[in-house]
Amino acid sequence: MNLTRLCGLALCALLLAACAEVQPRLTESSKVVIDQRVATSPLHIYVKPRNAPMRGLTAVYIPFRVTQNLEQPRLIGDQVMGAFRQVWMENELFATQVTLGDAFYHSQADACRLGREKGADLVITGEISHYLDGGSNSDSSVSLRIDIMDTASGEMLWSMAQAGRMERVLTEDYIWFRRTYRMPESAVAAIVRRIAENMALPVREWSDRYGFATTSDQITQGLLGRSAAGGVTESARTVPESRAAGSFSAMEFGPDGKERVVTETDPRKGVNIKVEFDFDKWDIRSDAAAILDELGRSLTSPELKGRRFTLRGHTDNVGTDEYNMRLSLRRANAVKDYLAKRFGIDPKTLTPKGFGESMPVASNDTPEGRQLNRRVEVVREN
Secondary structure (H helix, E strand, O other): OOHHHHHHHHHHHHHHOOOOEEEOOOOOOEEEEEEOOOEEOOOEEEEOOOOOOOOOOEEEEOOOEEOOOOOOHHHHHHHHHHHHHHHHHHOOOOOEEEEOOOOOOOOHHHHHHHHHHOOOOEEEEEEEEEEEOOOOOOOEEEEEEEEEEEOOOOOEEEEEEEEEEEOOOOOEEOOOEEEEEEOOOOHHHHHHHHHHHHHHHHHHHHHOOOOOOOOHHHHHHHHOOOOOOOOOOOOHHHOOOOEOOOEEEEEEEOOOOOEEEEEEEOOEOOEEEOOOOOOOOOOOOHHHHHHHHHHHHHHOOOOOOOOOEEEEEEOOOOOOHHHHHHHHHHHHHHHHHHHHHHHOOOHHHEEEEEEEOOOOOOOOOOHHHHHHHOEEEEEEOO
16 A cells, blocks of 8 residues: 555544544545634624623523515524523523523513513513525525513613524545535534523623522532533532631520521531622511522432522611621521421521621722622521
8 A cells, every 4th residue: 555645544533533424444545534613703792781780580482583585484483492491491591590481582671571470580582684594405594683681671781693504515535635615414503502502692791790599409419519511610509518718697596496696607608699688677588489499409419308498588788787697697597487387398407597798709999889788698507
């Protein structure tokens, strides 16, 4: 055999084995099979929010509106939104994510109305301006825009657009090998998935900016000291083994049931969740049920069931130290009662404590910072 040809074959195999399927041949050109990739345009962000959310948000998805003249536009809009939602669920962007499959995107006001009727914080929908499904034998391309709206105010929070394309490329012949491209089962699905992954990045950064856990899986992994991917994470949200340096005053219920002030030195950090309360009250609001249900599912999971936890209440700096400690203790105790009644968790495994304003996660100099500091923190004790 020609030595030059053999060396070339070996070199090609080394260079391409990591990213392609190489089929060596001794008597003819070797065949290199590469999975075809999606090419995307730059991501255009037309509208983005000024502030990060203060708690885990719930979202409903409405199928895309198709503006191109196509057969079965509603079916296409529903299928594309379903694929989009699947990617965003995998990324755990929001606390609860459901699809209104029987709805249709008529207008921004109508979409927000549908979201409010379902009790959601956000409505996610959009528009498909170009759709070409070439199957496995021709080019495929999709252009779409995603809109995320605040259902309460009707305000547009996010509006992003991107186009994707996958070309059907024939075999390319080289001196020592022949390169062919393998198309996926559904090129359109691959394009939509890539666009959804690209759009998830800025939304995830926005929704997770302050490290509040929003799903049962995030809470569970955080309490176990792991990231969602299974490794140890460095964020304050998910490292219960790390500690806050210093001494902190807290209020708890003593053995006699009366309130007492104690001091904790270098307390262990826990998982922060955003639970909203009305001013000077500790009743559980209806809009707090979603995140508390995520917490309940986490604490009753096989990994955490039967363990002991401390529920820490935190406030901003409005009011006296004693007032804030007492208020935060009562709020933490309300969370305990909710979990015990709704999920059957043994109350003896849940210890409420009120730290008041002593452990802020943000500056109290702004309304946004004060709202971030009003939270509940869950700490695993064993």
